Amino acid sequence: MAYDVIVLGGGPGGYSAAEKAGAAGLKTVCIEGRAYGGTCLNEGCIPTKALLYSGKMYVHAKEDVYGVHAENVTIDHNAVIDRKNKVVKTLVSGVEATLKSKKVEMVKEYGKVVGKGAEGYLVEAGGKTYEGKNLIIATGSVCAIIPIPGLKEGLASGYVLTNRELLDMRELPKKLVVLGGGVIGLEMATYLAMVGVDITIIEMLDHIAGNTDKDLVKDLQKSCEKMGMHFILKAKVTEVKADRVVYEKDGKTMEAEADKVLLSIGRRANTKDVGLENIGVEMNRGAVVTDEHMKTNVPNVYAIGDVNAKIMLAHVAYREADVAVNNILGIKDVMRYNAVPSVIYTLPELSSVGETEESAKAKGIDVRVIKLPMSYSGRFLVENEGVRGTMKLVFNKKYDTLIGAQFLCNYSSEFVAICAGYIEMELTAKDIQQIIMPHPTVAEIIREAVNQY
Numbered sequence: 001m002a003y004d005v006i007v008l009g010g011g012p013g014g015y016s017a018a019e020k021a022g023a024a025g026l027k028t029v030c031i032e033g034r035a036y037g038g039t040c041l042n043e044g045c046i047p048t049k050a051l052l053y054s055g056k057m058y059v060h061a062k063e064d065v066y067g068v069h070a071e072n073v074t075i076d077h078n079a080v081i082d083r084k085n086k087v088v089k090t091l092v093s094g095v096e097a098t099l100k101s102k103k104v105e106m107v108k109e110y111g112k113v114v115g116k117g118a119e120g121y122l123v124e125a126g127g128k129t130y131e132g133k134n135l136i137i138a139t140g141s142v143c144a145i146i147p148i149p150g151l152k153e154g155l156a157s158g159y160v161l162t163n164r165e166l167l168d169m170r171e172l173p174k175k176l177v178v179l180g181g182g183v184i185g186l187e188m189a190t191y192l193a194m195v196g197v198d199i200t201i202i203e204m205l206d207h208i209a210g211n212t213d214k215d216l217v218k219d220l221q222k223s224c225e226k227m228g229m230h231f232i233l234k235a236k237v238t239e240v241k242a243d244r245v246v247y248e249k250d251g252k253t254m255e256a257e258a259d260k261v262l263l264s265i266g267r268r269a270n271t272k273d274v275g276l277e278n279i280g281v282e283m284n285r286g287a288v289v290t291d292e293h294m295k296t297n298v299p300n301v302y303a304i305g306d307v308n309a310k311i312m313l314a315h316v317a318y319r320e321a322d323v324a325v326n327n328i329l330g331i332k333d334v335m336r337y338n339a340v341p342s343v344i345y346t347l348p349e350l351s352s353v354g355e356t357e358e359s360a361k362a363k364g365i366d367v368r369v370i371k372l373p374m375s376y377s378g379r380f381l382v383e384n385e386g387v388r389g390t391m392k393l394v395f396n397k398k399y400d401t402l403i404g405a406q407f408l409c410n411y412s413s414e415f416v417a418i419c420a421g422y423i424e425m426e427l428t429a430k431d432i433q434q435i436i437m438p439h440p441t442v443a444e445i446i447r448e449a450v451n452q453y
């Protein structure tokens with residue numbers, strides 16, 4: 001008998017879709033070729049945060065600013081990796097246990113779509129064929145590679161690492177050159193700089209950290225530089241040699257020496273060898289095209305998470321999973337991307353949701369911006385000796401509604417979602433003023449800012 005749902009891929013999108021489908025009583029199979037939990041749990045969000053937490057503990061222990069004196073503070077990188085592995089193992093078993101409890105069949109094999117049968121779509125995995133009335137493609141993304149001399153050879157020899165290898169690297173390099181000053185590059189660089197690695201980040205744009213608030217990004221770069229990182233902006237990498245990276249800047253060819261190189265110039269949708277062409281799924285530049293219901297052009301075939309390349313974030317995949325399964329169940333649900341929080345877990349963290357001042361203006365929205373130093377928060381001052389932080393709230397001046405928020409502030413990842421809620425509910429400055437926040441918290445600076453509206 002055919003499955004109601006075949007989920008291809010067991011990352012945040014895939015496993016949460018399978019859990020939801022299983023919980024709703026649908027006969028579901030989740031096919032995963034590597035490890036349940038996907039990139040996020042095994043070689044992305046979670047392991048990076050484990051390393052960063054150890055790094056932060058180390059940095060704070062050495063600080064000597066809160067009246068605490070510790071001598072001979074050291075960090076054991078191998079112990080850090082072991083602990084990271086322990087956390088990952090616990091969470092992966094948790095995902096597997098939940099899938100089991102929702103009666104989802106788990107198949108630990110690579111699956112490939114091979115065509116259509118009498119009852120549904122056919123997926124081959126581990127020599128068996130599975131037939132599903134609905135198919136959810138959640139095959140994620142892979143590290144993008146630039147076609148420059150020496151890069152493939154560097155990856156093959158282990159001189160060039162992606163996030164996958166770097167997270168299991170047992171021996172720390174003295175000098176690391178990072179290609180790409182985006183999320184992965186900055187987070188990995190933050191941990192490695194904290195444990196004493198000499199970091200140089202080569203970025204082709206004139207700024208790091210992607211498309212978030214330009215002022216906050218400048219401040220973030222200063223903080224990173226204070227930690228010892230070097231930035232080479234507006235530079236084009238042209239070659240990777242055995243012990244160095246060659247790049248062009250201002251028309252000149254230059255070199256940066258490195259013991260290891262991290263490749264983090266973006267990710268691309270993983271649609272290679274998935275067999276989507278066998279059922280005619282429409283693609284755009286290698287990513288699956290979906291509508292607001294997460295439907296592809298092929299009936300009963302959905303695509304969620306990085307594979308549709310809309311916004312490559314685990315939490316977006318979770319929500320897309322809800323939307324896909326709800327649509328399978330006949331429950332009306334639509335995906336919106338206007339209030340997606342995103343965080344770069346640097347020191348301090350850079351959190352953002354909705355429009356930035358620049359993006360709103362580019363859309364022709366008349367904005368009112370409230371910008372405050374984080375020192376307006378008593379709790380921030382108490383816990384951030386010598387750290388500068390800034391926040392920005394962006395309002396649509398016509399309606400007084402909040403449309404964006406950015407924070408350069410430690411643990412802002414924990415409260416940026418408050419603003420996501422306000423944006424999603426289309427609350428005005430006046431509405432937000434009436435919401436009570438606990439005191440003392442760092443988040444209450446949002447109230448402080450809104451009171452100045």
Ligand code: NAI
Pocket residue numbers: 044045146179180181182183184185187202203204205208209210235236237263264265266267312313342343344345
């Ligand atoms: P990214 O898109 O965040 O950053 C890549 C950077 O590389 C960009 O700044 C780009 O301008 C630069 N670049 C591209 N080609 C280059 C070249 N040839 N030379 C120099 N610089 C070049 O991609 P990243 O950091 O690889 O992350 C991939 C994905 O993983 C992202 O979509 C991100 O959302 C996700 N991720 C999210 C995390 C989070 O939410 N905290 C953590 C880690 C990854």
